[in-house]
Amino acid sequence: MRILIYSDIHANLPALEAMAAATAGGYDVSVCLGDVVGYGAQPNQTSAWVRAATPTVIRGNHDRACAALHGLQWFNPTAAAAARWTHHVLEEPARQWLDELPAGPLPWEGMSLVHGSPLDEDEYLVEPAQAAGAFAATEIRLQWFGHTHIQGGFEYSEEEVSEFRHGEPGVRQSGSFTLRLQAGARYLLNPGSVGQPRDGDWRAAYAILHQEDDAVTFHRVPYDLAAAQASILQAGLPAALAQRLAKGQ
Ligand code: ZN
Numbered sequence: 001m002r003i004l005i006y007s008d009i010h011a012n013l014p015a016l017e018a019m020a021a022a023t024a025g026g027y028d029v030s031v032c033l034g035d036v037v038g039y040g041a042q043p044n045q046t047s048a049w050v051r052a053a054t055p056t057v058i059r060g061n062h063d064r065a066c067a068a069l070h071g072l073q074w075f076n077p078t079a080a081a082a083a084r085w086t087h088h089v090l091e092e093p094a095r096q097w098l099d100e101l102p103a104g105p106l107p108w109e110g111m112s113l114v115h116g117s118p119l120d121e122d123e124y125l126v127e128p129a130q131a132a133g134a135f136a137a138t139e140i141r142l143q144w145f146g147h148t149h150i151q152g153g154f155e156y157s158e159e160e161v162s163e164f165r166h167g168e169p170g171v172r173q174s175g176s177f178t179l180r181l182q183a184g185a186r187y188l189l190n191p192g193s194v195g196q197p198r199d200g201d202w203r204a205a206y207a208i209l210h211q212e213d214d215a216v217t218f219h220r221v222p223y224d225l226a227a228a229q230a231s232i233l234q235a236g237l238p239a240a241l242a243q244r245l246a247k248g249q
Helices: 013-023 042-054 060-070 077-087 092-100 129-136 225-232 239-247
Strands: 002-006 027-034 104-106 109-114 140-146 152-157 159-166 175-178 186-190 204-210 215-219
Touching: 002 175, 013 042, 013 204, 027 239, 042 092, 042 159, 060 092, 077 239, 092 159, 129 152, 129 159, 129 186, 225 239
Parallel strands: 002 027, 109 140, 140 186
Antiparallel strands: 002 204, 104 109, 152 159, 152 186, 175 215, 204 215
């Protein structure tokens, strides 16, 4: 089975549509690791797409905040302003769907799905030391996480944690790269962010797990950046949210 794994769409419809076009016919089932909304200007549209296309979705901190205005005290002023705007424009079916999304970690297909980390759905797994704690929490071989908006992840093998990121030396900077899963190793993998990448590459990120080959391909696809920026400005959302998209920050 080929499984499309994606996360952190953040109401960026052009980015989501680019991923949809690039992956059409290329997977059997999809899962989403949360943050369908927040920051971007088309939360009803991205919610409708994810809801229709993806049977398994876990909530992100922005989904929780935008649906019910919970946890805003942890948000910076820009993120909080975007959450309030999103809450205001969300239509009731979308708001209710977001509000009822399950929290991770969610067991699925022998793997585990989390938004932040297996220990705390809001924790950012950025450093190998943080990943070590997450590896210690479970014996599951393959865990998927989002939240950092950084495509790549961590491998645990012979009691050592190693990290790899999109764009780093040894990892291809353009198009896609493939990770072959090793016997005896365990993994925490992040497909990257569809709608607001923060690893220095503005293009939409996602991953496909090829179960028969025991391999993961990480992908980047360009999208209509100008359209996403224009809709953010037109909505009256903070201009910084449009500017950061171009930098991949
Ligand atoms: Zn996010």
